[in-house]
Amino acid sequence: MTVPTRHPMDPEPVPSTKARAVFALGLLAFLTGALVGGVIPATLALMLARQVRREAYAAGGYLIGATWVRRGERLAWAGIVLALTALVVASIAGLLHLAAAPGGQDFDSNTD
Template identity: 65%
Template sequence: MTTAPGQVPVAPQVPRHPLDPEPVRATKARAVFALGLMAAVTGLFVGGIVPAAVALQLSRQARREAYASGGFLTGAAWLRRGERLAWTGLVLAAVTLVTVVVIGVVQLAEAPFGHDYPSTVD
């Protein structure tokens, strides 16, 4: 049923059972977001690996719990944001590690090979 052209159709509300719990935001969703943010901030210093791994593990648990709750646990947007930030932290840490390895290999390649004896030694 629509009330005027251009408006969104109005769906009738299904009455809830009085014993149904109220929908509530999952506490793990907030923790995943905080850990993902910490991972993204410290990703360049390679310290973001640990919070990113914990955030990704918690997000898997939170998704399973939200599915099992039948819609009474909310916070999927916070989970998505936290997962994205965690992956960003992992990518930043990987970029840092690759950069350090490349710099190390280049410096090792520029180092003189063998012994560098003084000019007085035959």
């Protein structure tokens, strides 16, 4: 099996700086996801990931960084899941707190 040789006029593959930005935003989303603030960087990471994939496709294989994009997308989705989990837990805790709060009777207890 022979390795295909590159044509001398082919450009060198270049790493995508946007791919690293997707990873950084995804990591930020994951780290702040439980605080519900991770939704914004996660959304930005997912939008930027679509743009990077389009640019990489248009570059015909000369723009590299798909691994960073995949990792960033996974971290972004994990940040969104953490934010949703935090909202559900906070809602349940709030409902339990309201259910346990003493509420007064809204009718007279001395009725015959």
